[in-house]
Amino acid sequence: MDEKWIRMFELVQLAQTLTSDVEKEVEEIISLGQEQLLNREDSIRLLTSIIESLRKGNDIRGDTSSAASLSGDINEIVDEMVEIREELILRRKNSMINKIQNNRISLQNRNGISVQPVFPSPWFHEKEVPMVGGFVRTQDIKLWENNDRLDIHIHQFKKINRRDPEDRELLDIMLSKMPLPGINEKDEFKIMDLARSIANNGVRRPAIIDLDGTLLDGNRRISACYFILNSKEFTSEQKARIEYVYVWQLTEHATDDDRRRVVVSMNFEKDHKQDWPEYVKASKIYEDWQAMLTLEPYANPIRQRELKRELSQQYALGPDARYVTRYIRMFEEAEEFELFHIEERERDEYEVKHKASEYFQYFDELTKGSVKSALQDKTFRSLVYDLLFQDKFTNWKQIRDLPRIANNEDARKLLRQSRAETEDIEEAQDKVVSACSEVQVTSREARVVGANERIENFTKFLMQLPIGSFADGTIKEESLYRLKDSLRHVNMLIQDHEIMSFEDEDDELAV
Incomplete structure (x- = not known):
């Protein structure tokens, strides 16, 4: 020594x-x-x-x-x-x-294009992030397993196999070739159509990689390139076109904040590519929201609104906190849905998460006013959660009829029959449609019955109104014109009724 x-x-x-x-x-x-x-x-x-x-x-x-x-x-x-x-x-x-x-993955000169700094330096979520552009061998690029788009899939794979997925298995997940419970779509990430476009036109927008070749943006594009290289569907010329791809690479001076801004900018700000699922976006926002509350557990409502605005800005949703509030509310309802199926129905947690992701937009309706109140009935909530998991609702508008269904035993019976039907999904869905139709017809009848009472009350009010109210400005001119149009409409209805009555009398005399 x-x-x-x-x-x-x-x-x-x-x-x-x-x-x-x-x-x-x-x-x-x-x-x-x-x-x-x-x-x-x-x-x-x-x-x-x-x-x-x-x-x-x-x-x-x-x-x-x-x-x-x-x-x-x-x-x-x-x-x-x-x-x-x-x-x-x-x-x-x-x-x-x-x-x-x-x-480090070294970039290469190719097709007359030299490796050089990207000019002007690109901006990502309000910050300039210097990058270098150049070509890299497609198969040297690593698919990003920490991509939040794959969060449920990766955790599900780890639970089943008790290990991280290998590169080939990660590609199979992207290509929907990995059999995982709860996944119904044959091409969940729409890789096939993208691959055919790239085979004909090349990669039009550079993927963004870290120093070691890990993808920060472009998982779908590079997965499509891998598919092209390993599929018999494409010609040798098409494969040669994407053997090397032009990318942007971070410099050695890049920080974790730079990486985060790239991810936020490319996946939260609007673009003409397949967005992250709403469920994934909401989960990220909800996670950060909980972290904020941990740091400020006693934040009052005013401070909470400020924090939500900050969170909205961080995720490129603008200064208005409505989207953040909506995502938080929806994700909390989704958690209730997941908890019910995992603990009470003892279903696989990742299969349940897939369902929550698939029907995430429904949770927006489930958290609103009268619907939320109807779900306070635990028996009815269990029925709704079961139907949602079983794919029995055909559109989110049916959720709006739930409050009236909750108060109509015939309609509730139809929903219970739908839940019990496990063989014929279409028949089960028809029962949900019938339940909605039942309460809609009842609602229309109630409106007609109520209309007579409202007309009578208005007529009494009008007859008791002093004549001077129409001349002294008590009644606004705009209201007078609206009343005139309404009375003209009523007069036409009366004339039509009289004509029909006169024709009926003629028919009786002819007989």
């Missing part, structure tokens, strides 16, 4: 043998140096203070056994320690550089 490293080791051992008072003093000096990155001059001052404290400790303890470690000119000792410190820093820096260089 080098002598200077032995010297360092001896001094460290000596520091550990000091009395508690001196040790505390040394710790305070060292902690001061840890709070900020010191230059050479500050390091010399810090180490001088430490050596003086060590010598002071020796004098207090009368320890002569370790005096040799502290003997000599203090400046020489300090210079020696600074040299060791700087060598340590250099070694660590070189180690980090080597790690980056070993894992």
Whole structure:
């Protein structure tokens, strides 16, 4: 071992043998140096203070056994320690550089396009993020398993297989070739159509990769390229077209905040690509909202509105907090749905999450006024949650009829019959339609019955109204014209009724 490293080791051992008072003093000096990155001059001052404290400790303890470690000119000792410190820093820096260089994907010149900085530097969610553009071999790009679009799928895979998916398995998930409970679509991420477009036109928008080739944006595009390369559907010319793809790569100066801004900008701000599912967006927003409340658990309603506006800005939803509030409300209802099916119905949690994602828009209606009130009946809520999981609702508008169905036993019976029907999905869905029709007809009849009473009350009001009210400005001119139009309409209805009555009388005389 080098002598200077032995010297360092001896001094460290000596520091550990000091009395508690001196040790505390040394710790305070060292902690001061840890709070900020010191230059050479500050390091010399810090180490001088430490050596003086060590010598002071020796004098207090009368320890002569370790005096040799502290003997000599203090400046020489300090210079020696600074040299060791700087060598340590250099070694660590070189180690980090080597790690980056070993894992870094190098861009290439191709098709007359040189590797060069993207100019002007692109902006992502209100910040300029410098990048370098160039070509990379498609198969050297790593699909991003931490992409939130795949969050449910990856956790489900880990639960089943007790390990992370390999690159090929990750691609199978993207291509919907991985059999996972709860997934019904043959091409959930719409890769096939995208692959055919890319095969004919190439990748039109650069994917964005990190230094090691991990995708930050473009999982679908690169998955489509992988599909083209491994499918017999495409010609050798089409495969050659996407063997290398042009990408934007972050620089070594990129921060985690830069990476986050890229993800937010490319997936939350509007664009002409397949958006992240609403469920995924809401889960991210809800997670951050809970983190905010953890930091400010006693935030009053005014402060909560401010926090929601901040969250809305962070996710490129604008200054209005309505979208954030809506997402939070919907996600909380989705959690109730998931909890019910996982705990009470003992279903697979990831199959349930797939359903919650598929019908996430329905939770918007389920959280509104009278519908929410109807679901306070736990028996009725269980019935609705079961029907939603079983694909028995055919459109979200049917949710709006639930309050009237809850108060109509015939309609509720139809919903229970729909839940019990497990063989014929169309017949089960027809029963839901019938339940909705039942309450709609009843509602129309109630409106007609109520109309007579309202007309009678209005007629009494009109007859009792002083004549002067029409002349002294009590009744607005606009209201008078609306009343005139209404009376004209009533007059036409009366004339039609009289004509029909006269024709009926003629028919009776003819007979």
